[in-house]
Each structure stands twice: as structure tokens, then as C-alpha cells.
Amino acid sequence: MRLLTGRGRFVDDVRVPGMLEAAVLRSVVPHARILSIDVSAAAALPGVFAVVTGTEVKALVKTPQPVIWRTIPDMLMGFGYPLAVEKVLYPGQGVAAVAAKDRATAEDALELIEVEYEELPAVTTLEEALAEDAPRLYEDWPGNVAGRTMVPKGDVAAAFAEADVVVQESFRFARQMGTPLETRGVIADWDPFTERLEVWLGTQAPNLARELLGEVLGLSADKVRVRTPDVGGGFGNKFDFYGDEVVACVLSRRAGKPVKLIEDRAESFVATVHSREQKIDVELAAKSDGTITGLRGTVYGVLGGVLGTIGIGPCWTTAALMTGPYDIPAVELNVVAVMTNKSPYGSYRGYGLPKANFAQEHLVEQLARRLGMDAHAVRRKNFVPPDAFPYQSPVFVYDTGRYEECLDLCLTSVQRAGWAERVARGRADGAAIGIGYSFHTEASAFAPSRIVNLAGLQHSGFDTEVVRIDSTGHVTVFTGLSAMGQGIHTALAQVAGQALGVPLDHVTVLSGDTDTCPYTGYGTGASRAAAVGGAAVLNAATRLREKVLRIAGHILEVSPEDLSIEDGVISVRGVPGKSLTMAEIGDAAYRRINGKLPETETPTLEEREVFDPANIATSFGCTAVLAEVDRETGVVTLLGYLIAHDCGTVINPLIVDGQLHGGAAQAIGGALYEELAYDAGGRMATSTFADYLLPTATEIPPFGIEHMATPSDHIPGGFKGMGEAGVIGGGAAIAHAVEDALSEYGVEITSLPITPPRLLAAIKRGARR
Numbered sequence: 001m002r003l004l005t006g007r008g009r010f011v012d013d014v015r016v017p018g019m020l021e022a023a024v025l026r027s028v029v030p031h032a033r034i035l036s037i038d039v040s041a042a043a044a045l046p047g048v049f050a051v052v053t054g055t056e057v058k059a060l061v062k063t064p065q066p067v068i069w070r071t072i073p074d075m076l077m078g079f080g081y082p083l084a085v086e087k088v089l090y091p092g093q094g095v096a097a098v099a100a101k102d103r104a105t106a107e108d109a110l111e112l113i114e115v116e117y118e119e120l121p122a123v124t125t126l127e128e129a130l131a132e133d134a135p136r137l138y139e140d141w142p143g144n145v146a147g148r149t150m151v152p153k154g155d156v157a158a159a160f161a162e163a164d165v166v167v168q169e170s171f172r173f174a175r176q177m178g179t180p181l182e183t184r185g186v187i188a189d190w191d192p193f194t195e196r197l198e199v200w201l202g203t204q205a206p207n208l209a210r211e212l213l214g215e216v217l218g219l220s221a222d223k224v225r226v227r228t229p230d231v232g233g234g235f236g237n238k239f240d241f242y243g244d245e246v247v248a249c250v251l252s253r254r255a256g257k258p259v260k261l262i263e264d265r266a267e268s269f270v271a272t273v274h275s276r277e278q279k280i281d282v283e284l285a286a287k288s289d290g291t292i293t294g295l296r297g298t299v300y301g302v303l304g305g306v307l308g309t310i311g312i313g314p315c316w317t318t319a320a321l322m323t324g325p326y327d328i329p330a331v332e333l334n335v336v337a338v339m340t341n342k343s344p345y346g347s348y349r350g351y352g353l354p355k356a357n358f359a360q361e362h363l364v365e366q367l368a369r370r371l372g373m374d375a376h377a378v379r380r381k382n383f384v385p386p387d388a389f390p391y392q393s394p395v396f397v398y399d400t401g402r403y404e405e406c407l408d409l410c411l412t413s414v415q416r417a418g419w420a421e422r423v424a425r426g427r428a429d430g431a432a433i434g435i436g437y438s439f440h441t442e443a444s445a446f447a448p449s450r451i452v453n454l455a456g457l458q459h460s461g462f463d464t465e466v467v468r469i470d471s472t473g474h475v476t477v478f479t480g481l482s483a484m485g486q487g488i489h490t491a492l493a494q495v496a497g498q499a500l501g502v503p504l505d506h507v508t509v510l511s512g513d514t515d516t517c518p519y520t521g522y523g524t525g526a527s528r529a530a531a532v533g534g535a536a537v538l539n540a541a542t543r544l545r546e547k548v549l550r551i552a553g554h555i556l557e558v559s560p561e562d563l564s565i566e567d568g569v570i571s572v573r574g575v576p577g578k579s580l581t582m583a584e585i586g587d588a589a590y591r592r593i594n595g596k597l598p599e600t601e602t603p604t605l606e607e608r609e610v611f612d613p614a615n616i617a618t619s620f621g622c623t624a625v626l627a628e629v630d631r632e633t634g635v636v637t638l639l640g641y642l643i644a645h646d647c648g649t650v651i652n653p654l655i656v657d658g659q660l661h662g663g664a665a666q667a668i669g670g671a672l673y674e675e676l677a678y679d680a681g682g683r684m685a686t687s688t689f690a691d692y693l694l695p696t697a698t699e700i701p702p703f704g705i706e707h708m709a710t711p712s713d714h715i716p717g718g719f720k721g722m723g724e725a726g727v728i729g730g731g732a733a734i735a736h737a738v739e740d741a742l743s744e745y746g747v748e749i750t751s752l753p754i755t756p757p758r759l760l761a762a763i764k765r766g767a768r769r
């Protein structure tokens, strides 16, 4: 409501006294040697306070841009600096930056900067990058491959040698991005007297940003404060740490004034991380009864010119989780990290899972077609059964699951919606209409720290929460988890309120300041905040409740076991009228302590919980899509979208449904519209929403959602995460609906997005069969 009524405060709304505004000069050429940069005219422009180039920034920082997700052990590190040094490696890479009295002056100054480039041939596609004679981005590397790794399990060679049937496919996924409504923004304020850096930053990970800023600038953590106001969507893009953040700090130091740097929309297409682009070559071995025995292949991550914060993390995740809900005994999935002259690869909702799910579900359907079986029969045959949990997948241990029930729930909801009849009617009228399914798992609640480290992240996965009841009996939760629209404040308030027995409007959740909020492993991402943070709040609040009951028991001269708390009132069970309010307990703990606080209790009511779960939590779901294809235009219209979902104990059903809707909208964009394109010369070709198409309300079909709840067995409260669920299964379900609609042509969808020209070409190919 606060955000809807315009009361939100985002980085760009923050005004620090004396603040300057900055702008970054970004290369339009994809690959070039920087022969010279002349900033003298820019520096002389009235209103300009500081100008920096890449070489100057490099001299001021202690390290290049950090890469914290190192899934490939001996990876060649294509490190970048906050601004390009000697060479530009992608269109959009910053080469110089200006701080001026306002943004317009800063932009005028950028026009006065003279950069002399020696252009080099651009490497834009995977094939170009892997060609024998490919130009090398890093001249001292043997090629453009930064590294390789493998996800192994069991005896793959034997599985394929003994298979009755092998199906194989090659998949392509376009570059896409999260496109949050609010672009990235930072304000840096260096205080030369305290030697402390105050930063306002739109980020999903304030603690991480604080540490990485400190690392790059050579400051200890206490010398950096990161404050995060409202974040207008992050979608993973604001988990990553950007050179622009360092540039703002360097400019602030130079100018001796606070500096704001806000990315504009056009910049965001090149300066915010891209994601999704992959090629996956994979094959599946099976028995003639549909039992899957092996999965092998290669995931090529088409990375950018320099490594982003998370390196090849999403592509490794694609391989690590490609078995999805299926019990596949033998797996060998190679991961190849390939550098190209494009924007850095980074986090985007779903991480590697939408691609893993697409490949996995396509292969299952292909296998079913080959064996003449129903695809759901193949799914059922291979699901990890409920009694096999905890289940060791190639990398992660899945905690709990009831996959077949979830599939049935989805099928029942499709039946109830009358889709089969609708398809029959539509087809009788000549329409190309069909239904598609996909079943997904989500490795959510990303933790514990040891698994997070095992997965290559040089950071931890625990969370710290502080729950306080104040002297008026109201509750404050201090969290390091930042909100970016996913409703985490509401969820944590509900958990605390329910555990303490106080009404929701007596709970305040505070986040967004590393000086005052506790340390969280790495912020909001990987659908972890509700489960890991919720469990930490639950544990802290449960201990606090016990203290409240002990104090109340002391005052009322009854045993704490005889007390209950409801709506902020502590009552003696069975004795009407004998009660205390939470405010009276607060008063006893903070103010009128004498006689009211038992001598064994310390004053105040506050608990801190550091929670590092034993494992990740695996939620799951089944998506069904009803789609119609216009055979003349190749346009796909989605007519219905049903999800059966399980994220353990649901904290807030309304938010969970909203999360599924939002994720599904992004799946629809990824499946049908979104593609960051480069022209033949390697320049960015999509720089407005007229070129990069997002689905709008008119393209989103009505959603139906069904829930079941299989609690996590190791997370207090039984919560599992689900913030990415909607985006994971959508692409495959949409593709399968399109395939079903066009079954007469034998169309198989193996790349996303499914644009009309591509679909028309596939229909034509099918018609020729």
C-alpha cells in the first residue's frame, strides 16, 4: 500500500546535502584497444567537479571487480576493473566517468571526452568464440574458454551402453535480463575526517555490497555503511556487485562531495547484467519401459567480456540441477565457460533452473514420444518417490517431496478448468490449440554455509535476525534481508507475530542499514529469505515468548505452563480476567523492574538468532499451459495458466500467489518475447522496450493456483522458498503447449524465445515433412 500510494523512497529520491550527480561514458564498440582518452575539455567544463578514467580508478583500487561465485576450480579469471583499462571488451563497458553539479552537466561533459579506439574483431556468438581462429578477448589465454567443470554421478558410460533407447537434443536460450522497474542506483559519500564511506545502494545484498566495496577500496567493514532504501525490483540483477558502485565512491573521494549515479533506462540494457544465454547439448538414456538411466551432455555458458560477480554460477546450476524431480542414477554434465564481447553474465530470477527444467522436460516428452508412452507416465515412473527423501541428487540433497501428488493436483485442476473440451472444440473449429506441462523442482532456501561454499560461493548462507519487544509491548524485527517487492517484511512480521501471539500491526520490520541491522549471509536471492530468515525469526521469537511467559508467571504467581498468549494478552488458562498485556510485560522488563522482573532474568526483551540450516529446501510444482497458435502469423496466445505448487508451510498465501504470477509473467516474457540482440558487428541492437519486448497485462492469461504443503524436515516452521518458482517451469510448459497445438506439423521447440518468425519457419519445415 505504501508503495502503491507513492510513499516509497528509492535511491533516486534520496538527496544528500551538497550532492553531485555522475554519468558514465560507455563504449559503443564491442572490442577495441583504448589508444588514448582525453578528458581535459570535460574537466574544464563549468560545473564539473571530477573526471576519472579506467587507468586512474585501477590505480586507486586494491582489487579488480570481485567474482565471488567460483564454481570452476581453475577458471581463468576474466576480471574487469570498474572502468575499462587498456581494452574495452563489450559494448556498454564504462571507460570514463564524470561528477558534476547535475546529471545534464555530467552528460554534457561526457560528450567532450575524446576516446581513440583501435577496433578489434568482435566475438559475439558461441560459435565465433570457439572457432579455431577466433580473436581472443584475453590475449594471454589459449582461446576464449575460461574453464570447464563437470557434474558427475554414477556410471554414465554403462547407462548409455545398456540403454534401450537414447534421445538427444541441442537447446539454445537467448540473452535476457530482469528489467526491474527501477534501474540501478548508488549514492556514495566519502567522509575524509572519519575516513568512512556512506553508501545508499539499491541492492539485494547490503552486507555483501559492504564487504565487496571494502575489499575493492581497501577499507575495513566498519568503515563502510550501506543503506538500502526501497528497491523497485531486483530479480537477481541487483544481487550482483557493479563497477559503477566503485566509480561513485572514487568520484566522491575525488570531488570531496557525495555523488549520485543513477543508470538510465538505455544504459540498463548494457550496464545491468545479462543472463540466460546458453547452449545445451544433452542426451538421455532409458529402458524401453520408460525408466531413465542416464543423462549426459554439455552446458555452454555464453558469458560476457568480463566475469560478473557470480562468474558462471547460473550455468553450473543448470547442470547441477538438471535431473529435477527425477531419480537418474548416472549423470555427467560438462560446463564450459565461454567469453564473448557482450555484457557480463549475472543473476536473474531462476538462476540456471529455467534452462535445466526446459532441457529436462523436453527430453522426458521426447522419450515418451519415442516410446509411444504418455509423458506423465514417464514422469511418474521416474519421480523420486516420497519415501526416498532425503534424496541425494548429483550435488544437492533434496529434503522432502510428493511429486506424484503434485502432478495429480495439476491434472485435476486442468480437468476442472475443462481444457480438454476447449481443445477439442477449438480443433473442431480449425484452431491450432494445445496443452503443455512441465514439472519443476526449486533448490530454495539456499544455505547452509557449507553447501553455499561447496557450490562455489565465497560467502556464507546463514541469516541473523534480532527480535525485540519494546517497553510498550510492540515488536521490532531487525533483519539484514532487504525487501525488493517480494513481501519479506510482511512474511517476517507474520512469523514473529504468530510466534509471540501479538497482532500483525504491533510488529515492525526494519532492514536496509548495515550499521544497525544484523549480518545476513548474502541477502535476498536464491529464494532463501522466507525460509532461512523466517526460521531465524521463529527461533528468536520462540525464545522471547518463553521469557515473556516466565515474567508473566512471576507477576501472576502461576507457572508459565499455565499461560497462553493471544492478541497481545497473556492469560491464565481457565481463569478469566487473570491476565497481563504485552505492554505490561514490556514495562516490567525495561522500566518498573523492581519486583516485577524475576531475579534470574536480565532486563530487556531481545533475542538474536543466527540460523544456518542443515540443508537447502526443495520446493516443487507442476505448470500447465493452454495456448493457441495463429498458423498464419506464428503468434502464440496463452489462454490459460495453471500451477500446482508446494513450498512447505506457506506464510502468506496471497504473496505466494503473487510471486507465482510475477514469476510466470517473466517465464512468459522469456518464452515468447525477450531477447537481447547484437548486430553482425557485435553492437547492442536492443536498447529500448520497442526492441526488447516485455509481456504486458494483455499478454498474461488468467492464472489458477493450487497449493499443497510438504513441510521441510529441517527448517523450523517447515518453510521452503518459492520466489523463483513461477519462472522455472513456465518456458517448458509454454513450449509443450505450442508443440501440442502444432502437433500436426511435428514442431519441436528447442530454443527460446519462440518468436513468430521462428515458429513460422518451424511450421514450414513441418509442412514439408
Ligand code: MCN
Residues within 6 Å of the ligand: 180, 232, 233, 234, 235, 236, 348, 349, 350, 444, 484, 485, 486, 487, 488, 489, 490, 491, 524, 525, 526, 527, 528, 529, 530, 531, 647, 648, 649, 650, 651, 652, 653, 655, 656, 659, 662, 719, 720, 721, 722, 723, 724
Ligand atoms: N513466502 C511465503 N511462504 C513461503 C515462502 C515464501 O509466504 N513458504 C512469501 C514471503 O512473503 C516471501 C516471498 O514469498 O517474502 C518470497 O519468498 P522467498 O522464496 O524466500 O524469496 P526471497 O524473499 O528470498 O526473495 C528472492 C526471490 C528471488 S531469488 C528473486 S530474483 C525475486 C523474487 O524472490 N525477485 C523479486 N521475487 C521478487 N518479487 C518482486 N516483486 N521483485 C523482485 O525483484
